[in-house]
Amino acid sequence: MRIISGKFKGRRIFPPKNLPVRPTTDMSKEALFxxxxxxxxxxxxxxxxLFAGTGNISYEFASRGSDNITSVDADFGCVKFIKQVAEEYDFNIAAMRSDVFKFLEKNTNSYDxxxxxxxxxxxxxxxxxIVIxxxxxxxxxxxGMMVIEHSKYTKLDHMDNFSFKKSYGGSIFSFFEIDGNSEEEVKQELDSTEEG
Known part of the structure; x- marks a missing residue:
């Protein structure tokens, strides 16, 4: 696993083999960013x-200058590893061990x-x-923007605030924004404006 951009570009990070994770691939991560x-x-x-796993995505944000990152995962080993990496690189990442749904229900902060x-x-x-x-x-x-990574078998296009999606290999990123319009809806709005 490596950091693909920012201050620590090219730095390799070696998570323990026994973590229950499926890290986002470098290709997908580069496309996302x-x-x-x-x-x-x-x-x-x-x-x-959320579901931070190895902290792969958190490190990418931190390397690019984001200095207020909260990483949430239910696995003790994952959270321990994220804390170790954050300390080593002086990343401002608060790693929390929690069930994601309980965390969302109790959380009162807002995020970019x-x-x-x-x-x-x-x-x-x-x-x-998760979206709801x-x-x-x-x-x-x-x-702000919310991004959910999922397989092609999960469909989120119909959800409120869905904006657009991008597909990379076997992974899909669905993007959500407040009052998000799909690219098709935006195009239709532009077309109708031009006609009027």
């Missing part, structure tokens, strides 16, 4: 990383970017619950 880079300047962003990479095996309803909880609890800031 290319999209985010078009919407945000990373310095000073407040980021929430929320990233969630649940186990692909979770059912459709569980993925939908985040918007119910108003955890996303007005100009």
């Amino acid at each position: 290319n999209v985010l880079n078009n919407h945000f300047s990373f310095e000073g962003l407040k980021v929430l990383d 970017i929320i990233f969630a990479d649940p186990p692909y095996a979770l059912d459709q309803a569980t993925f939908e619950k 909880l985040i918007f119910q609890q108003e955890l996303l800031r007005e100009d």
Whole structure:
């Protein structure tokens, strides 16, 4: 696993072999951050990383200058490893061991970017619950963006605040924004404006 950009670009990180994780691939991660880079300047962003696993995505934000990152995972080994890496690199990452759904229900903070990479095996309803909880609890800031990584068998296009999706290999990133319009809806709105 390596950091692909920012201050620590190229730095390799070696998580323990026994962690119950499926890290986002470098190719997918690079594509994801290319999209985010078009919407945000990373310095000073407040980021929430759910189902954080090895902390792969959190380190990427930290390397690019985000200095307020919360990483949540239910696995003790994952949280311990994230804390070790954060200390080693002086990343401002608060790693918390918690069930993600309980964390979302109790949390009162809001974030610029929320990233969630649940186990692909979770059912459709569980993925939908993540989206619903985040918007119910108003955890996303007005100009913020939420990204959920999932397999092609999970469909989130129909959810409120869905904006667009990108597919990379076997992974799909679904992007959500407050009052998010799909790219097709945006195109239709532009077309109707031009006609009028």
